[in-house]
Amino acid sequence: MDIPALVASASLLQTVKYINVASGAVLVFDYFQTLGMEVEFIWTSEWSIAKVLFLLARYTAFVDVPMVLYYALAPNVPHRTCHLVYAVSSYSTALGIAFSEAIMILRTYALWGNNRKILIFLLTYLGVIAGPVLVILTFFLRSLRYGEPPLPTITGCYPTEGSIILFADFVLLISLETIIMALTLWIGIKRFRHSHNRLVYTLYRDGIFFFVYLFLISAGNIIVLVAGPPEYVDLLNTFQRVMHSVLSTRVMLHSYLSERSTRRSTEKLAAKEHPDAEFNRTSSIVPGRLSKGMYFTVTSVAIIVLVESGHVSSLYRHENCELSHFSKHHPSYPIGCTHTTPRISYLILR
Structure with missing residues (x-):
């Protein structure tokens, strides 16, 4: 060469x-x-x-x-x-x-x-x-x-x-x-x-x-x-x-x-709407349970359910979700979101 x-x-x-x-x-x-x-x-x-x-x-x-x-x-x-x-x-x-x-x-x-x-x-x-x-x-x-x-x-x-x-x-x-x-x-x-x-x-x-x-x-x-x-x-x-x-x-x-x-952002929205509410964050998509009183159940993708006296009074969500059947006669009945978005958060982030 x-x-x-x-x-x-x-x-x-x-x-x-x-x-x-x-x-x-x-x-x-x-x-x-x-x-x-x-x-x-x-x-x-x-x-x-x-x-x-x-x-x-x-x-x-x-x-x-x-x-x-x-x-x-x-x-x-x-x-x-x-x-x-x-x-x-x-x-x-x-x-x-x-x-x-x-x-x-x-x-x-x-x-x-x-x-x-x-x-x-x-x-x-x-x-x-x-x-x-x-x-x-x-x-x-x-x-x-x-x-x-x-x-x-x-x-x-x-x-x-x-x-x-x-x-x-x-x-x-x-x-x-x-x-x-x-x-x-x-x-x-x-x-x-x-x-x-x-x-x-x-x-x-x-x-x-x-x-x-x-x-x-x-x-x-x-x-x-x-x-x-x-x-x-x-x-x-x-x-x-x-x-x-x-x-x-x-x-x-x-x-x-x-x-x-x-x-x-969802917590801020909820706090502004209901400043006296108590927040209960969950780290997975396991549904929360309703009970008497007022509190928030916040999933990992910020699906918020406001519960007051055993019935759903408000719902904030970022995607269309289907909630589990709810009976006001059973205040501890589980409620959650079946949309795919929580699964995404659970799989990727958890």
């Missing part, structure tokens, strides 16, 4: 390193920007599937991203170490993206009113493509060969050979995200287009943004792997991994913020 070609190759590799470093900076910046919300909403909450997925999607990135930076920037790395570091970071990246997609599956399941068929379908599809993704990744890792950097200014590991088969993983990823997006659009148009509920709007909006951003990154990865120079094999991998972590965890944090905003 002549000198101009070596300089051009080194320049391309340097671009990849710049993007990897920038991706790491985005991860750290987002972490500290949202740490306060995480402490308030995640650390203090009870353990649940949603909480576990959040922590896995968020903190596995702090395993593989530093390894990628070491792989790209450390001087005089042995070839065996290059293989090991790249393999571990690649499998960690695949798992982290899977956790992020699981959060979006959970969100879609909630938007569909806890439809078990939707959940089973999406989880099955995720499981079906997980096998081929790992097989393709393994073949790609085995195809890598390393050599000595041709110029002393090139730091980190220097791959000399590698297959482009990795693009197939991004095709499979796009297929899953396209299905999730189609289900989100369908239920949004069908059921929530006239909704004024802040939580539903946030889940719907964030889901669309999540899909658009990551679809473009995945498409860019496919184009680079198929048509780009070999030096660009890792151009967008770390960036895509970071954005999966950042966007999926923000979907959950924004859901918490929306729920809190909705609850506070």
Whole structure:
């Protein structure tokens, strides 16, 4: 390889390193920007599937991203170490993206009113493509060969050979995200287009943004792997991994913020209407029970029922809800809301 070609190759590799470093900076910046919300909403909450997925999607990135930076920037790395570091970071990246997609599956399941068929379908599809993704990744890792950097200014590991088969993983990823997006659009148009509920709007909006951003990154990865120079094999991998972590965890944090905003605004409305009433907040969608006296039962999505002397005197709600049958002769009869919105709050936020 002549000198101009070596300089051009080194320049391309340097671009990849710049993007990897920038991706790491985005991860750290987002972490500290949202740490306060995480402490308030995640650390203090009870353990649940949603909480576990959040922590896995968020903190596995702090395993593989530093390894990628070491792989790209450390001087005089042995070839065996290059293989090991790249393999571990690649499998960690695949798992982290899977956790992020699981959060979006959970969100879609909630938007569909806890439809078990939707959940089973999406989880099955995720499981079906997980096998081929790992097989393709393994073949790609085995195809890598390393050599000595041709110029002393090139730091980190220097791959000399590698297959482009990795693009197939991004095709499979796009297929899953396209299905999730189609289900989100369908239920949004069908059921929530006239909704004024802040939580539903946030889940719907964030889901669309999540899909658009990551679809473009995945498409860019496919184009680079198929048509780009070999030096660009890792151009967008770390960036895509970071954005999966950042966007999926923000979907959950924004859901918490929306729920809190909705609850506070409804409490203010109720307090203004009935300043002498006593508030009884519930942390789940388990219906409250009516009893004599005046009090509020506030669910996690701010469905408020005012009860006075054993009968319903006022009702404030953000969605059309069907209340359980109520008999004034049975003041302790349970009352609640069967609309899907409380289920969304219960699933995503609890």
